[in-house]
Amino acid sequence: MSNSTKSNRISSAIIIAGLILAVSIATAIATKAGYISADMDELANRMTGALSGAILVFFSNSAPKKLTPLSSTKGDPARRQAFQRFTAWVFVLSGVGFSITWLAAPIDLATPISIALVGGAFILVLIKCYAPNSTHKK
Numbered sequence: 001m002s003n004s005t006k007s008n009r010i011s012s013a014i015i016i017a018g019l020i021l022a023v024s025i026a027t028a029i030a031t032k033a034g035y036i037s038a039d040m041d042e043l044a045n046r047m048t049g050a051l052s053g054a055i056l057v058f059f060s061n062s063a064p065k066k067l068t069p070l071s072s073t074k075g076d077p078a079r080r081q082a083f084q085r086f087t088a089w090v091f092v093l094s095g096v097g098f099s100i101t102w103l104a105a106p107i108d109l110a111t112p113i114s115i116a117l118v119g120g121a122f123i124l125v126l127i128k129c130y131a132p133n134s135t136h137k138k
Helices: 003-032 038-065 077-104 106-132
Strands: none
Touching: 003 038, 038 077, 038 106, 077 106
């Protein structure tokens, strides 16, 4: 991957992260100043959570397509690709669950449920990575 491609990906990620932070900060400031009612604050929180899940889906889906060529990695390329696809699918599904949770679950349960979904996905990938019969060897 060329330096300009890496630079573009990093720039895109920084812009997206900045936009999420800006929307969150602006919502908090507007709520404290009284410009946004409590109902609108809940809607803003839900939309921010749903957007975060959508971003997780987008990046998880694109990750296996933009990784280092399998021919330049150690080990069996087919096993490595299978692990990359597994990881991508796990995080895509957790991102979908994350978004749905923020859109449909009671607001007081949205945070713990969404954290559990992504944390569970992370643990599942770790188990797959370090399991004795793993398709991915370190």
